Amino acid sequence: MNQPIIELEGLTKKYGSFTAVDQLSLRISPGEIFGLLGPNGAGKSTTILMMIGLTEPSAGRVRVCGIDSTHNPAAVKRQVGYLPEDVGFYQELTGMENLVYTARLNGMSREAAQVQAAQVLGKVGLAEHGHKKTATYSRGMRQRLGLADVLIKSPRVIILDEPTLGLDPEGVRELLNLIVKLSRDEGLTVLLSSHHLHQVQQICDRVGIFVGGKLIAEGDIQKLSSQLFSGEPFIVEARVMERDGTTGQLKTRLEQLDGVKAVHGENGRLEISCSADLTSEIARTILQSGLDLLGLQRKEYGLDDIYHRYFEGGKDKLQGGRKK
Amino acid sequence: MTEEIKQASKDREWAGRAKKWIARGRQQGGTLLNRALREIGEALQGAKELRIRELFNKESGAEHPFWVIVSKEISDHVKSWRFIILLCLIALTCLGSLYSALTGIGDAVKPNSPEGAFFFLKLFTVSDGTLPSYVVFVSFLGPLLGIGLGFDAVNSEYNKGTLSRIMSQPIHRDYLINAKFTAALVVVSVLFFALAFLVMGIGMISIGVPPTLEEFMRTLVFILVSIVYVAFWLNLSILFSVRFRQPATSALSAIAIWVFFSVFYGMIVNVVARITQPAVYAGTGKIIAHQKFILFLQDLSPSQLFSDATLTLLMPSVRSLGPLTQAQVVGAIPSPLPLGQSLLLVWPQLTGLVAATVICFALSYVYFMRKEIRSR
Numbered sequence: 001m002n003q004p005i006i007e008l009e010g011l012t013k014k015y016g017s018f019t020a021v022d023q024l025s026l027r028i029s030p031g032e033i034f035g036l037l038g039p040n041g042a043g044k045s046t047t048i049l050m051m052i053g054l055t056e057p058s059a060g061r062v063r064v065c066g067i068d069s070t071h072n073p074a075a076v077k078r079q080v081g082y083l084p085e086d087v088g089f090y091q092e093l094t095g096m097e098n099l100v101y102t103a104r105l106n107g108m109s110r111e112a113a114q115v116q117a118a119q120v121l122g123k124v125g126l127a128e129h130g131h132k133k134t135a136t137y138s139r140g141m142r143q144r145l146g147l148a149d150v151l152i153k154s155p156r157v158i159i160l161d162e163p164t165l166g167l168d169p170e171g172v173r174e175l176l177n178l179i180v181k182l183s184r185d186e187g188l189t190v191l192l193s194s195h196h197l198h199q200v201q202q203i204c205d206r207v208g209i210f211v212g213g214k215l216i217a218e219g220d221i222q223k224l225s226s227q228l229f230s231g232e233p234f235i236v237e238a239r240v241m242e243r244d245g246t247t248g249q250l251k252t253r254l255e256q257l258d259g260v261k262a263v264h265g266e267n268g269r270l271e272i273s274c275s276a277d278l279t280s281e282i283a284r285t286i287l288q289s290g291l292d293l294l295g296l297q298r299k300e301y302g303l304d305d306i307y308h309r310y311f312e313g314g315k316d317k318l319q320g321g322r323k324k
Numbered sequence: 325m326t327e328e329i330k331q332a333s334k335d336r337e338w339a340g341r342a343k344k345w346i347a348r349g350r351q352q353g354g355t356l357l358n359r360a361l362r363e364i365g366e367a368l369q370g371a372k373e374l375r376i377r378e379l380f381n382k383e384s385g386a387e388h389p390f391w392v393i394v395s396k397e398i399s400d401h402v403k404s405w406r407f408i409i410l411l412c413l414i415a416l417t418c419l420g421s422l423y424s425a426l427t428g429i430g431d432a433v434k435p436n437s438p439e440g441a442f443f444f445l446k447l448f449t450v451s452d453g454t455l456p457s458y459v460v461f462v463s464f465l466g467p468l469l470g471i472g473l474g475f476d477a478v479n480s481e482y483n484k485g486t487l488s489r490i491m492s493q494p495i496h497r498d499y500l501i502n503a504k505f506t507a508a509l510v511v512v513s514v515l516f517f518a519l520a521f522l523v524m525g526i527g528m529i530s531i532g533v534p535p536t537l538e539e540f541m542r543t544l545v546f547i548l549v550s551i552v553y554v555a556f557w558l559n560l561s562i563l564f565s566v567r568f569r570q571p572a573t574s575a576l577s578a579i580a581i582w583v584f585f586s587v588f589y590g591m592i593v594n595v596v597a598r599i600t601q602p603a604v605y606a607g608t609g610k611i612i613a614h615q616k617f618i619l620f621l622q623d624l625s626p627s628q629l630f631s632d633a634t635l636t637l638l639m640p641s642v643r644s645l646g647p648l649t650q651a652q653v654v655g656a657i658p659s660p661l662p663l664g665q666s667l668l669l670v671w672p673q674l675t676g677l678v679a680a681t682v683i684c685f686a687l688s689y690v691y692f693m694r695k696e697i698r699s700r
Contacts, residue, residue: 045698049696049697049698052492054488054491054492054696054697055696055697074494074495074496075494077492077493077494077495078494080492081492082488082489082492084485084488084489084492086485087485087489088484088485088486088489089484089485089486089489090400090484090486091484092400092403101392101396102489102493104386104387104389104392105389105392105393105490105493105494105495106389106493106494107386107389107494108386109386109387110387111332112332112386115332115333115336118333119336146489149489153493153494
């Protein structure tokens, strides 16, 4: 693996007695799209703020593009584009003027900024709307303008905090496709935080699951699911026609099968966890016991299940102390 | 679009075209034509990209980010309705006070008055009784101007969600608050210089007497003092804008302080003076000590400092701001003080005003630097 572009080591942030981020270590390589996934208040935004030096960590180290963000935030911010959650613009200025302002803050001359702004507006598909005041922009357009605002400084890394929040499904799809396209075309490293599993699942190379200030797991989705469900790799869901009392008998028969670990469920819906793929044996057992088998399915784990599993685990910790 | 922008877009097009040539040359390979195409493409791309980057980083064209923020803030102020309303208010009162000064100026100067030599300065201090004088207007409306320009400096950026976006640009964090202060100060300075010069100009035309150098210098110092005074209120409201999330809260707090000092503080001091007043037959030392105590209380109010300073500057016959004993006055020639002496007299007031301004700014600076900037 080559030199990581974002490197966190033992990163900790405390607000009084509340630990928002706890001993976080993470490495992201160049060109990756990394999803930081977690419920609200898990410390995603705080982590991001520490990455770009907007808040100081209580302990630990952050290096972005090989530069320490805590001690040299300006140098990091030159190479990192950050799209805050619920980004805002100067409403009395046009989209173009907003971008030019950002570009000039990055040390471009007014003329160069105008060229660059026109170009990035085209990239995010806002070329015709550049001359409109941002007060008239829709949520989706604002988000795309935010992306343009991030791109105008030609960054190496872009960090997007909840970029899809409040967009309609079509808007989400367009924005995510745009992000993937930009990342691939320009070799950008993308870090995005979200609590929307499916969106992250679609575009991320790797995800990290973040609950209660801790990174509980990281990796691609297959790896995560095998990591998490290693104890019970196969779950078979069976639906049978319910006749009184028979399900109980069926449960005991199934439990006696070799390799079945547990059987849950009632009212004709059974969830059988087993150590190997026993789908056909289960089917046979159900039929032999004289019940009508309505459906039998091996359960695949998606990010949803992974997330729920972690979320359940982290819940008691979260209840401990939420700030604000 | 200027010529350069057109050139840059053209350069960019060529760079794109060159990229395509290179790709085609690589894919098809082999033939001499393709290889040549690739070579030319690479050279062209390099040259064009260099030129684009040069154009972008051209040192002369790019302003320092701090001044970029300042110029944006100034243009925001100037275009805002709030500023236009304040401007109209101040310009109208200024013209009104000028009118009242011009009608009253004839009676203001007695033939043998020591201030006869400073006829011109009367424009700022005299009124015919219908409207207050220019100085009074400035001391009353100046705070409103300062509060109006500063009360939502930081919290509105926060509420609009622009603060974290600006803070994620490669600038130092204090640029924003420094630039906000600088911009408002520039606006206030331009406004006050313009108004004072306007008053002087109209006054010159209508009374037909040009100001002497001394009078001109005194007016300049007076303008500077009023700017510092407004800067104090500006910084106070910036401090509130950092401290309070809601612009309305910060505006109200600043206005409350302003009203307190301009209306209630004087009454409170009077009450305190009456309560602590020594007996009629008390010794001189006791009476002087009491006077000094009351003066000290009065001087805690920035508007008192301002009116002391400006009156001394605009009325050269003012010789002391504190109590004088009979012995000190005996033998004094009733002549105006030179500018240097007047300045010396109000030096404590000036220092006090500047110090109050600096303290407010330092507090808001520290508070802003320690603030964690989250999205709204």
